[in-house]
Amino acid sequence: MLEETNPVIDPTSDLSEQPALNEQDWAYLQAFHERMEKEHMEQCTRCNKKWYNLALNQDHVCYVCVKADKDLDTDTPFQFxxxxxxxxxxxxxxxxxxxxxTQVEEMLIARVHCFMEVRQVRGSQFRYRGHVVNFLNNTGKVYDRLPLLPSDLDIIIIRPAGYKRDPKMRKQFRKDFRVRKHVVRRWLEHLKQHHEGYRTIDVAWDNLDALPDDAFVDNELIIHEIADE
Incomplete structure (x- = not known):
């Protein structure tokens, strides 16, 4: 453990000739690099998850897979x-x-929609905060024709009435609602060719053509504005 002390600086001394790090700071930096060198990303050989401290066993299987597969029959494939x-x-x-x-682009090409999302954004001069709540639908929706239009999404936005007057808040608020037609098209083409669950879908070319080339679509969702805080 390195002992932390505040360095004493002589205000009359010429700092231009002194090193940027004193001996104590250099020791902290060296200790940090030594600790980081001991950290290595691991990979589970069963689910192929890559992350740190996966608690791999001797077969390099992570603890999540071990727990999920402990009661499987011998002829049943591993869960993940x-x-x-x-x-x-x-x-x-x-x-x-x-x-x-983006989040909305994912939702436009998702086949199954189980939740209604209610997003509340609040703002003030110095800080921004928000809440996202997902409500489970009684009946999930399965789509065979994609992409959807933004107006088809079950998203309700609650936002301050004067949010447009604050450029920073508007930028922070709208970042999840960017839609790019060429990105949605490329993902749909890839999924239809390579994903078993998408091979039989119909591409809604009229919906795809109606998507913006690159724009925010928050105004096409269900909006409820409240008085400024």
Missing amino acids: SANNEMDPGPVPTQLTGEYAL
Whole structure:
């Protein structure tokens, strides 16, 4: 354990010739790097999860898989394994980076919708906070024609009436509601070709054409405005 003390600085001394880190700070930095070098990302050989401290056993299987599979019959595939179609594999490079989906884009191409989302955004001059609550629908919706339109989504937004007057709040509030037509199209084409659950869907070309090239669609959702705080 390094003992922490406040360094004494002589205000009359010339600091331009002194090192940026004193001996104590350098010791902290070295200790930090030594600790970080001991941290390694692990991978479960059964579910292929990659993360830290997975509590792998001698067969390199994580504790989650061990717990999930402990009562399985010998002829039953492991729960989170590829043999049980539970391992989607890595995300293809052509779907990463600028083609990563926003939350609303994910919902537009999701086949099953089980929840209604109510999102409340509150703001003041110095801070922003919000709440998202999901309510389970009595009957889940399964779609065979995708993508949906933003107006089809079960999302209710509660926002301050004057949010448009604050550019920072508007930017923070709208970031999850960006929709890009070319991104949605690329993901749909990939899923229809490679995902068993999407091979029989019908592509709603009229809906796809109606999506914006790159815009925020929060005004197309159900909006309820409240008085400013």
